[in-house]
Amino acid sequence: MTAILNITAPIFLIIFVGYVTxxxxxxxxxxxxxxxxxVLYLALPALIFSKLSMMPISExxxxxxxxSYSVGCLGVIIAAILVNRFxxxxxxxxxxxxxVGSAQxxxxxxxxxxxxxxxxxxxAQAFAMVLMVENIIALPLALAFIxxxxxxxxxxxxxxxxxxxxxxxxxxLNPIILSVIIGVAFSLFxxxxxxxxxxxxxxxxxxxxxxxxxxxxxxxxxxSIRSSLADIALVSGAKLLLHPLLVALMVIYVFPDMSLELKxxxxxxxxxxxxxxxxxxxxxxxYQAFCSSTLLVATVxxxxxxxxxxxxxxxx
Numbered sequence: 026m027t028a029i030l031n032i033t034a035p036i037f038l039i040i041f042v043g044y045v046t047x048x049x050x051x052x053x054x055x056x057x058x059x060x061x062x063x064v065l066y067l068a069l070p071a072l073i074f075s076k077l078s079m080m081p082i083s084e085x086x087x088x089x090x091x092x093s094y095s096v097g098c099l100g101v102i103i104a105a106i107l108v109n110r111f112x113x114x115x116x117x118x119x120x121x122x123x124x125v126g127s128a129q130x131x132x133x134x135x136x137x138x139x140x141x142x143x144x145x146x147x148x149a150q151a152f153a154m155v156l157m158v159e160n161i162i163a164l165p166l167a168l169a170f171i172x173x174x175x176x177x178x179x180x181x182x183x184x185x186x187x188x189x190x191x192x193x194x195x196x197x198l199n200p201i202i203l204s205v206i207i208g209v210a211f212s213l214f215x216x217x218x219x220x221x222x223x224x225x226x227x228x229x230x231x232x233x234x235x236x237x238x239x240x241x242x243x244x245x246x247x248x249s250i251r252s253s254l255a256d257i258a259l260v261s262g263a264k265l266l267l268h269p270l271l272v273a274l275m276v277i278y279v280f281p282d283m284s285l286e287l288k289x290x291x292x293x294x295x296x297x298x299x300x301x302x303x304x305x306x307x308x309x310x311x312y313q314a315f316c317s318s319t320l321l322v323a324t325v326x327x328x329x330x331x332x333x334x335x336x337x338x339x340x341x
Contacts (some may be wrong), residue, residue: 160202
């Protein structure tokens with residue numbers, strides 16, 4: 026138990042520090058968007074590129090890992106839509122909103138810090154593959170479903186080639202995805218940057234974890250629970266329990282010969298609370314209050330669920 030707390034407690038302590046510093050004005054809430062851009066556009070891409078570019082290309086992609094995580098994400102999305110639509114009688118649009126929160130983890134801001142704490146030498150390729158599945162497969166499909174549901178419910182949005190191109194552009198221009206692509210290219214062709222640039226990227230990348238956690242805590246300031254507790258509990262439970270469970274079943278029973286390190290990493294990423302931009306996506310369709318409330322509950326409960334998963338993954 027002490028070993029598990031030594032992994033989770035520092036992470037959630039920094040999240041709490043972020044909450045307190047923003048709550049009492051040491052860091053203005055208006056600074057959080059700028060800090061987020063630093064992490065998403067500079068620090069995380071620098072970290073990813075510096076790690077991937079130094080790895081042999083044969084170690085970068087693992088098909089079993091990609092399939093396991095893809096099945097976990099898509100399985101949760103489908104299950105959440107079916108349960109919410111046909112059992113709880115939610116609208117198609119609201120079912121899609123809840124499905125996104127159930128299956129899209131905060132792999133960059135919470136999952137990565139957990140993995141970095143858990144492993145002595147964190148597998149960089151594990152994070153890269155998670156990002157590819159989330160940004161190229163799971164999130165675009167979920168957003169397409171939400172757009173379709175929005176159009177059917179009388180919204181002015183239309184399903185068209187323009188929407189598909191918009192999603193594709195968002196994926197291609199995502200700085201994190203670009204850093205993965207460029208890092209893989211450098212690995213493939215054996216390219217190396219000058220040492221002083223490589224060192225500079227490493228220094229920048231090292232700042233991604235604490236700043237990201239401060240942002241998570243600060244973004245919870247002012248958020249209150251203003252939606253149905255049953256809906257919030259359902260989405261939080263699907264994200265924190267069902268998602269890692271499906272991924273665990275895949276790596277245990279479908280791909281038992283996958284390396285232990287990758288098995289543990291993919292389950293830990295799946296166990297993270299939903300991504301921090303969940304309220305932004307929900308707000309575009311009138312569900313910002315629900316998404317913000319769910320993000321708050323899932324992040325707080327994530328301390329217990331991630332601690333539980335950490336206690337179980339060594340048993341694989």
